[in-house]
Amino acid sequence: MNELEYLRQMRSLNRPTAPRRDLWAGIEARLDEAPAVATPRHRRAQPWLMAAAIAAVAVLSGGIGLHLAPGGSDAMPEARTAWKPADPRLTGAAVELDAAHMELTQAMKDSPQSAALQRLLQKTERQRDRLRNIDKQAG
Template sequence: MNEFEWLRQTRDLNQPHAPQRDLWAGIAAQLEPRAPATRAPRAWLPMTAAAAMILIGLFLGTALLRAPTSLYDGTHLASDHGQRWKPRDPRLAGAAIEFQAADSEIRLALQQAPDAAFLRRIQQRTHVQQWRLQRYTQRAP
């Protein structure tokens, strides 16, 4: 069978064709409006909503009570300022200088904007990185 025969067969399919049964009865049945289904009373819905609100309130309350506070407040930062990290390892001297420079720049920025939370977070991250490096040098031989 080649392409020309397929084309001839598809053209033959383009003839009017009568259905074997009457389709209008099925179409009319689908067009008729159906009676709406009765809904069961939902007495449990208000109780579920109240329980969900209580759980959300408890979750938010405990989350606010456990909210992390800054590790470094103003007095703690002032006491840390006098303590400079001076590593014995000469390879870490550059890191110590960078940490001190970053700390002084963040302190200057905090003097200009003392309520800037993002500066506090940056300062906290800097102190944590410096602390990790100090711990690393203590563990290293």
């Protein structure tokens, strides 16, 4: 086969061709047999899975931050004595707030004059205080 024959064969592939048999009848029959609406069953679990994933990422990033901080885990002693609520429904929020507090404290070491970081740190501390009050009221 030379190049000219190859080019002729390639040009013949560029022409439209009709199928040997009508495919639409089979497709239409299968569409009639299929259920009208398929509802996925995993929709109910998505919010819980997202919350669990966010909590896992926060805990993992906090642990990595502790080990990568200068001086090892001794650099932030408040992280080792983190407050744990008695009500298990509040544990996720406590972990998130502790991780946020730890990250903001580390960021404040890098830029201590940042007013935005100071506001965020104060807001996080207020949220931690509110969570402690909710835990006290709950039981």
